Amino acid sequence: MIGYALTFAFGCFGLALLLNIYRIVNAPTVGDRILALDTMVINAIALLALFGILEGTAVYFEASMLIAMTGFISTVSYTRYLLRGDIIE
């Protein structure tokens, strides 16, 4: 039963990732593009967690922690750059 649920969750998050790519390609404003990139990072973390369940190893959690940190820093620095024209003042 876990296998079916896992496949369903993989499908959902994969579809979500595709929708995010669509949003990045034709975003109405810059804010939407940043938001879509941030959502993409979160969906990638979820996919990595699901892949960890599938493989039964805990190796991928370090990777998803790193991706979470990188995604947060990149979102903040992108918005910071748009707001102030500078990242580190």
Place this chain on the structure above:
Amino acid sequence: MVVEILISACLVISGIFGLVGSIGLIKLPDPMMRLHAPTKATTLGVGGALVASMLYFEFVVGRFSFHELMITLFLFLTAPITGHFIAKTHLHLGHKPEDLPPTGSDRPWASYESDEARAAVETPESAASEAARKG
């Protein structure tokens, strides 16, 4: 068996929430509305996936792992911050200060108030009257 049902329910719910968040990002009409879907629904979705993973490693594999809780905590802490920053970017790039609704006081929206203006307004008397007004 109970644990299996619990893990499967977590996985299905997390998948639905993640998908709803990304559909909301596409479908909602206004940029400020679009901000809601990914910051709330997708965060809950990834939290569900990580809880399912924690339950799986605890009860099926038999090895407790603390990492998922750390990732969930990190995401739940950073999601409001990124949401705030993106909302601020949208406000500054897409709106003029005159178009925004009134604040109800003689000061502008905090996001548009420069440091010099804030220092000029915040004299001790004004701070006391502000406190008195708020009760």
